[in-house]
Amino acid sequence: MEYVHPLHERCDSPRYRGQRHFEAPPNTQVFRDKNDTGTDPNNRDTDNDGISDGDEVLVTAGGLNLAKMGTNPLHQDILLEYDWFEDSSECAFHSHQPKPAVLALVTAAFAKAPVRNPDKTTGIKVIHDYGQGGLFTGGNRIATNDVVLDVGVAGDEFKNYRNKHFAANRQGYFHYVLMSHRYTYWDASTWENRSSGQAWRPGYELIIAAACWHTENFEVASTIVHELGHNLGLQHGGNNDVNDKPNYNSVMNYKYQFDGVDNDCTPSGNKVIDYSRNRMIVLDEHALDEHAGICGTPPWDWNGDENYDTNVSTDINKDDSFDVLTDHDDWTAIRLDWKSARLEKRDDVQPEIVNCKSYPPGM
Numbered sequence: 001m002e003y004v005h006p007l008h009e010r011c012d013s014p015r016y017r018g019q020r021h022f023e024a025p026p027n028t029q030v031f032r033d034k035n036d037t038g039t040d041p042n043n044r045d046t047d048n049d050g051i052s053d054g055d056e057v058l059v060t061a062g063g064l065n066l067a068k069m070g071t072n073p074l075h076q077d078i079l080l081e082y083d084w085f086e087d088s089s090e091c092a093f094h095s096h097q098p099k100p101a102v103l104a105l106v107t108a109a110f111a112k113a114p115v116r117n118p119d120k121t122t123g124i125k126v127i128h129d130y131g132q133g134g135l136f137t138g139g140n141r142i143a144t145n146d147v148v149l150d151v152g153v154a155g156d157e158f159k160n161y162r163n164k165h166f167a168a169n170r171q172g173y174f175h176y177v178l179m180s181h182r183y184t185y186w187d188a189s190t191w192e193n194r195s196s197g198q199a200w201r202p203g204y205e206l207i208i209a210a211a212c213w214h215t216e217n218f219e220v221a222s223t224i225v226h227e228l229g230h231n232l233g234l235q236h237g238g239n240n241d242v243n244d245k246p247n248y249n250s251v252m253n254y255k256y257q258f259d260g261v262d263n264d265c266t267p268s269g270n271k272v273i274d275y276s277r278n279r280m281i282v283l284d285e286h287a288l289d290e291h292a293g294i295c296g297t298p299p300w301d302w303n304g305d306e307n308y309d310t311n312v313s314t315d316i317n318k319d320d321s322f323d324v325l326t327d328h329d330d331w332t333a334i335r336l337d338w339k340s341a342r343l344e345k346r347d348d349v350q351p352e353i354v355n356c357k358s359y360p361p362g363m
Contacts, residue, residue, distance in 0.1 A: 029118050031074045034058060038119075039073050046118050049076040050337035051173060062169025069135050070127050074119035076336060078110065080228070081138045082130040083165050084179035087147040091212040096179035097141065098220070103128045105221035106228075109273040114331050124336075129174070138174070140165045149183035152198040153205045154353055158183075162205070175204045175231055177224070182209045185355045196223045196257070197356045199230035202338045206231055213363040219258045222251045222273050223356075229275060230354045233335050238276060238328025244317040245325045247280035247294045252330065254358040255317075265295035275330030285322040288312040 028038040039046040039053045046053055051066065053073040059065050071077045084096040103126075110124040117123070131139030142161055149157050158178060166176050182193045199206035206227040210220050229252045236243040236252055244255045246267035251257050251274065259269025261276070280294045290308040293300040301307065303314045315322060 029074060029120060031072055031119065034067070037073055040118070045337065046073050047076050048337055049078070049124075051077060055173070060169065060173070064169055064173060065135065066173065070125065072119070072125070075117045075121060076115060076124045077127060078124055078228070078336060079127045079170075079174040080129065080177050080224075081166060081170060081174045082128065082177045082179055083140050083142050083161065084130075085142055085144065085147055085181055087181050089147045089181050089211075094212075094214055095141070096181065096208075096210055096214055097139075098128070098130050098179060098224070099217065102217050102221045102224070103130065105218065105273055106224050109221075109225050112274070114277060138165075138167060138170060142178075147181035148193055149178070149180050149207065149209075152183040152185055152207055152353065152355070153200060155183075158205075158207070172204070175206065175228065177206050177208060177227075179208050179210065182211055183207050187355070187357075192357075194359055195356055196358050196360070197227040199227040199354055199356075201230040201235070201352055201354050202233045202335065203231050203351055204338075211363070213360045216360060216363075218260070218271060218273075219360045222257055222260065225273050225275075226251050226257050226356065226358075229330070229334070230356075233333065233338075234275070234330055235354075236356075238326075238330055239333065242317070242319070242323065242325065244319065245283075245327075246316060247283050247325055247327050248276055249280055249327065250274065250276035250330050252276075254356075257356075257358050258360045262294075265293060265298060267294055267300060275334070276328050277331060278327045278329035280327040282327075283316065283325040285316055285325065286313055288314065288316070 026041040030038040034057045037057055044052050051071060056066055056071040056073040082098050086095045107126045110126045113124045115122055115124055129136040129138045131137060149155060152158060161178060162176055183198060184191050184193045185195060195209055197206065197208045208223055208227060213219055234252050235241045237245060238248055238250060245253060249261045251261060256269050260271040261269060261274045263270045263272055281292060281296055288302050289310045290302055290312055291299045299308045302316050303312050
């Protein structure tokens, strides 16, 4: 069967019938306009971001003008809509609407991603709708006196808010972010509400529960990137759920979620929001070489005896287990295309809800 370019297919659909049928120069990798897209005629989604080329250039079947919102079929895009609570619970009256300064940090983290795009640039563009106006009026304040979401993303409250405030035509295009005060989750034998957020892994729904630390711009931004990482398929240990690994240099790691990742080869954060790039050495808790630290150099005193030794045995991530701890290449592993991926591609990860039990120090 002859392949039909998705943009041509869109123009031949009933919605576009009677309009000019253009011939887009194929695969030049330079986007100029809808008549000269530079996209790959053999790939419906040239940049593999889960949004088809046609939807990124033309108006979607549901009436979304993604192009005017800033999408590009040759550069990966992530779209997020934020709804938020306002409350006086536990502290003075406050709004959980994300501030521009917070979202600028999120945007910058993805813009620096070592992800190569068809347009020969790197990075992922994040497009935020927090009710700022123009085409971005999807973000809403949620009028409610209930500041603690029962059961989080799986609960009826979350579903009701989402159904009321999240337009159906955004399904599968935007991640839906609910900025709440707190939410409840079941932890072993009791209901808990001390958590920074919750998300589907993989998926399109997440909660940020910033309580009274909503004023901490860096911590809120890093938590958005953390929860979004779960939507994109990442775990607290990258490809596993082993947490607090000093050599897993990612805000997915509780160790680096609020302090930022390490950028000087010492196991402490340096206020940089990033996913891991798999640059740290393997650490065997049965036999650690303290001379090697986490990068091969400088050294690090893992057992705190003020000496640098070899064959040191100690539980450095404090999980009551002695394991071989590894870094992970998060940026290569994240997947933006869950909606459009073929069924067999999705089946290797069964959706789950991830509760994040991390909390900013001192909050």
